[in-house]
Amino acid sequence: MSGIDFDQRANEHAQFREALRWIGEGEWFVREGDSVIAYDISSAEPAWAAPGLAECSSAGSVDDLAVHGNVVVAAFTCFEQPQDSESVAMTEGWEFTSGLVGVDSATGEQVWRTEQNIGSFPDVSRQRILAARVGGIVSVSYPNGEGLLVVDANTGEETDLGAAELLWANSDGSRLGVWDALTDSYRIQDRSGEAETGPVALGEARTDSLADDGGSVGLEGGVVLAEGDVRSGDDPVRVARFEGFDESFDIEWDAGSTVQIDQAIAVPGAVVLSYTDEDGRSGVIGLR
Incomplete structure (x- = not known):
């Protein structure tokens, strides 16, 4: 039986071990630098590649992925890296761009693209964690509680939850169960932020x-x-x-x-x- 030898890939590079969670119905999606590559699981051959997905003029990277149905959501970071200089990725106040791209999981073509700036230096953006959630949404969390976005995987529509945490979503992602860290309370709200039920103090x-x-x-x-x-x-x-x-x-x-x-x-x-x-x-x- 042919196919991808996941154990061999995992031993070749640490990124492959992490990428085992980026598997669709018949493809395995891998981030390499500022690109995303899809491998056919049955043949182990590349199905498509989306090179230069970050579209950066200088330093750029694809930082994390989330697979949701027909869309692969990729988080990218861009910033200007001076030549012949040490990395400025952890320089406080250095300008950078955080972004998200929705990519068709069958072809690699871009479906939507957004940009946001959260964090005080580029490395904060590069540490974002994407997670596919119920209801066709993806949560985008930043380190040190600097922010949480809820993103519609099909359209790129964003809901900024700030310092709150997403604990629940309904089947179509229109209603969210949110824990508010500032008040230590839980509520149900819609995607616009309008509270529908609660809060209950915890x-x-x-x-x-x-x-x-x-x-x-x-x-x-x-x-x-x-x-x-x-x-x-x-x-x-x-x-x-x-x-x-x-x-x-x-x-x-x-x-x-x-x-x-x-x-x-x-x-x-x-x-x-x-x-x-x-x-x-x-x-x-x-x-x-």
Whole structure:
């Protein structure tokens, strides 16, 4: 059987190991310098290349990718790098351009292109992290909480969430569940920023035996706050608390032993908590 040897590629270059998350229906997308290349998974041959995608006059790079249906979203950074000089990528106040490009995943042709400047020097832009989310949207997060964008993968339409965090989105990406770091509260809003439901304050719930936070999962009706450490006891113990717009309650489980909640994620119809117990064994808890 022919195809791409992912293990071999991963050993050839560290970028390939990271790029294993950039896989579409039949292609594997790789960023190289300021370009994006698509490989056919079945033949391991290049399907298309989009060279010079950043379109920079001097230093430029494609920094991260997100694959969403028929569109590959690429983040790029451009800045002027003086010749015969050390890199100015971390120079405070140095001018640069941050951008996003939507590329047709079948042909490599540009579908849309936008530019934004967030951050105080070029390297901040180059550290952006893109993530494909439910509802045909991509989140663009910057280091050190300098900003969060929500981008429609098909059109490039942007919603600036500032210092807030995206915890939930509905099936078409028109409604967003947002945690506001400034007020420690959760709300449902539309893409224009208009609040539809909430907010519900999370501060009191976090301090009520939730100091060791095991993670927060946004839902349409509220937030699940997972415990960090769950101590064994004779009676069922709390593993999480649901703080909702209409009601709030504890979620209990007969742990049987002390466990550490590692991660909390939403799946269709449930919230799943992964854990490690005191003997090093791992498991999952499903919350409906």
